[in-house]
Amino acid sequence: MIKDLKAEIRKISAVGKTAFDLSLFVGDAAREASPGRFVSVGCGQARLLRRPLSICDASSDGLIRLVFEVRGEGTRWLSERRAGETLDVLGPLGNGFDLKASYGLPALLIAGGIGAPPILFAAKRFDGESDIVAGFRDRDAVILEEDMRKAAGTVTICTDDGSYGECGLVTVRAERLLKEKKYGIIYACGPAPMLKAVAKLSESHRVPCQVSLEERMGCAVGACLVCACAVRGEDGIEYKHVCKDGPVFNAGEVVF
Numbered sequence: 001m002i003k004d005l006k007a008e009i010r011k012i013s014a015v016g017k018t019a020f021d022l023s024l025f026v027g028d029a030a031r032e033a034s035p036g037r038f039v040s041v042g043c044g045q046a047r048l049l050r051r052p053l054s055i056c057d058a059s060s061d062g063l064i065r066l067v068f069e070v071r072g073e074g075t076r077w078l079s080e081r082r083a084g085e086t087l088d089v090l091g092p093l094g095n096g097f098d099l100k101a102s103y104g105l106p107a108l109l110i111a112g113g114i115g116a117p118p119i120l121f122a123a124k125r126f127d128g129e130s131d132i133v134a135g136f137r138d139r140d141a142v143i144l145e146e147d148m149r150k151a152a153g154t155v156t157i158c159t160d161d162g163s164y165g166e167c168g169l170v171t172v173r174a175e176r177l178l179k180e181k182k183y184g185i186i187y188a189c190g191p192a193p194m195l196k197a198v199a200k201l202s203e204s205h206r207v208p209c210q211v212s213l214e215e216r217m218g219c220a221v222g223a224c225l226v227c228a229c230a231v232r233g234e235d236g237i238e239y240k241h242v243c244k245d246g247p248v249f250n251a252g253e254v255v256f
């Protein structure tokens, strides 16, 4: 059943130079949170559509953590909220990563930009038995590095312009790791071109891969067709809803 919640903001603060860290009290619904699942957050009465945000963490005391970048009107409104205010939140929604798919082997986690929050949540479930490769535009865009270092075995930060960490694409570092170590699964979240490149890596190294897709969403519960994505079905190309059937898909089925 989809839960329509009144969630109290417990804490909101800037994280890095580009993002905000939001802690929400959602009560029992926090138990249904898992890496890759998301909530749809109401952004004021002036905006009809809620905004989808991945769950970055959840605790047994009813809190969930969201980390978001200001992209447009809705996320700007959200960034201006204060502790004690209440938000309309739908969720947790979506399927999430299948965390049993690694069959006891380590996981390779790949994040691009604001794809980092669900990747951090996944790393926490692997108890240090994972390696993270996270890519950002530049030094100022790097987020959650400290949290990722606490959660994963190794963390490599890559920046497009080389202003921090390794210079270049996450896939270069990920390919080196795939040659050096045996992984049971790859989980990835980030922009579509990155996910497409990761899907190719998973195919060439024969390591299963699950990707979390970011599509523009309308209702977030499968009633409208805004977030349709093309997948390979038994009879050719089919369309699925990212909100209801995803946001996580096997990389091999997605038509990028």
Ligand SMILES: Cc1cc2nc3c(=O)[nH]c(=O)nc-3n(C[C@H](O)[C@H](O)[C@H](O)COP(=O)(O)OP(=O)(O)OC[C@H]3O[C@@H](n4cnc5c(N)ncnc54)[C@H](O)[C@@H]3O)c2cc1C
Binding pocket: 038, 049, 050, 051, 052, 053, 054, 055, 067, 068, 069, 070, 071, 072, 073, 074, 075, 076, 114, 117, 118, 213, 214, 215, 216, 217, 247
């Ligand atoms: C499953 C999922 C998880 C996400 N998790 C995060 C996260 O953890 N942190 C984060 O910063 N961002 C995340 N996003 C992207 C985030 O939803 C958008 O940045 C946000 O909706 C932009 O809203 P806006 O009003 O600020 O921008 P505007 O561009 O003004 O938004 C206008 C409309 O487009 C929709 N929209 C715009 N961009 C996107 C987008 N990229 N994806 C989906 N809908 C969009 C909005 O919902 C709104 O209806 C996620 C998206 C999806 C689909």
